[in-house]
Amino acid sequence: MRPLHPKSKEEILAIAIPLFAGSGYSGVSMRTIAQNVGLSAAALYHHFPDKQALYLSAMAQAFVDKADSLEKILSSSATSEKRLSQFITRLCELVHQDNDFSMLIQREMMNGDEARLQLLATEIYHDLFQGVTELCQELNPQHDPYLLAISIIGLVMYHFQTAAIRPYLPHSKEQHNDPQVVARHVTNLVLLGLKTA
Amino acid sequence: MRPLHPKSKEEILAIAIPLFAGSGYSGVSMRTIAQNVGLSAAALYHHFPDKQALYLSAMAQAFVDKADSLEKILSSSATSEKRLSQFITRLCELVHQDNDFSMLIQREMMNGDEARLQLLATEIYHDLFQGVTELCQELNPQHDPYLLAISIIGLVMYHFQTAAIRPYLPHSKEQHNDPQVVARHVTNLVLLGLKTA
DNA sequence: GTCTATAAAGGGATAGAC
DNA sequence: GTCTATCCCTTTATAGAC
Structure with a gap:
């Protein structure tokens, strides 16, 4: 048949x-x-x-084609604050609509194969991470751009990586899964945290 | 025998x-x-x-051993800012010295077994998370305490969960793995981000 | 390109001796 | 409290028909 x-x-x-x-x-x-x-x-x-x-x-x-739209935002001619806001919003949207991406990366990082990790860092992360550190340096040169870049990316990723268990935690609401809501929250936290530093 | x-x-x-x-x-x-x-x-x-x-x-x-020292900090009589700073510092220390801890949590959160997620959320995470949300509400009632609690925990966890791959990223330094350095960075970011909100 | 059937190994769990 | 032996199911992977 x-x-x-x-x-x-x-x-x-x-x-x-x-x-x-x-x-x-x-x-x-x-x-x-x-x-x-x-x-x-x-x-x-x-x-x-x-x-x-x-x-x-x-x-x-x-992993195909995930980084393109993010890199486009980072290299635009908008103010650094605008670029940060747009980057966070876009990352939220990407991870929200394709959460498998961040889950797979996280699992890969925890499985500890050094050779595969190095490949992941240099082939997939490098350019994007470099762009974020440069943006961080523009935003506030007094901060360590590496730590700040990890924090910004981590803030977004963690909200969506915990999506499965968060509904069972106290005070959980429907809106906490909305990428717009998370993006606004993260953007405020980072921008305000930097302004006064 | x-x-x-x-x-x-x-x-x-x-x-x-x-x-x-x-x-x-x-x-x-x-x-x-x-x-x-x-x-x-x-x-x-x-x-x-x-x-x-x-x-x-x-x-x-x-988890229980770790949760105890964290809950003790949350319920102390210090100012909310001091408790936040101590909580972040202690969490950094715990996760730095015992990587299994954060790995188990992360795996569990990414796991799809609904029944087990619910059990863990209500039986193991509930009290600690509740304590963090209450602290967040004290720090700044205008923020959503749930989103802020996730952000604070995520900021710390992400730095150490990515420890395996971070050495291969640009601008990586030895000190970025130091729990004291990470704790100071995260505390500053959160405290300053809240003050001006 | 997909099927059924099956081999070979590994998994969770139990029975009963000591 | 631990053992050996075993049951029964699942898993990876292959063979060969269509």
Whole structure:
């Protein structure tokens, strides 16, 4: 029987990415992926040699083209305050609409493979992080630009990385998941914290 | 044959905690834990009814000791600014000296198991988080205390959760891993950000 | 390109001896 | 309190038909 919709690698990865992001490498079986894609487990091995290869392809796919719009904001001609505000807002939007991205990165950082970490830092993070440190230096040269850059990125990322458990904490509200609300909160905290420093 | 060194729950948990921190729940088998403890897998079931219970005990064990010193700071009679500063400093110290702690928390927060998330939020995180939100409300009632509490905790945690990859980023220095330096940076950012709000 | 069937290994958990 | 032995299920991966 010929399948009505033969699956491409991209279709499989689109299903696998949120699964790996949500449960990690060992928390997702090939059967689970196959079931979600609508294939038998064996069929996956026609597209990828093994589970590791499927996982690494999913990582690469998830990282594609995420940094472009952020770098465009950083290198615009607006005031440094405006660029900070726009950067935070855009990062909130990106992470909100594709939280798998930050989850995968976080899991990768915790798995401690030095070679993969170095690759991640130099190939994916470097230019963007460099741009943020330069913006930080413009905003307030008295601060350590590295620490400030980590803080700004961390402020945004942490709100969305904790999205799964935050609803069960006291005082949780629907709006706390709204990227606009989080962006405004973070922007205020950082901008005001810098002005008086 | 009588065992020379019968194992206590605490001894088992002390072995299990770094294993779960490093590889996550599904990345660690009962056989692996048993092997590291120096027991057969079956013996573990004398101490814990199942793997879930062992894991939850490990989480509680890893967290309760830490939470105590933090809650003591939150409920002290110092000014709210002093309590914030001390809380941030203590959290930096805790997370710096015991990386398993933050790794376990982060893995748990990214985990998709709704039932376990709810249990952890209500049974383990609730009181501490409640204390932080109350402090936030004291510091500046105009801010959303929930968002501010997440931001404060996230600012600290992110610096240490990214410790593995940060050395490969531009402008990285040795001092960026010093809990005192990070604590001062975060405290300044938050306190100044609130004063002018 | 996908299927069914299956091998081989590893996982959680229990039974019963000591 | 711990052991060995075992049950039964899941997992990764392969073989071969269509």
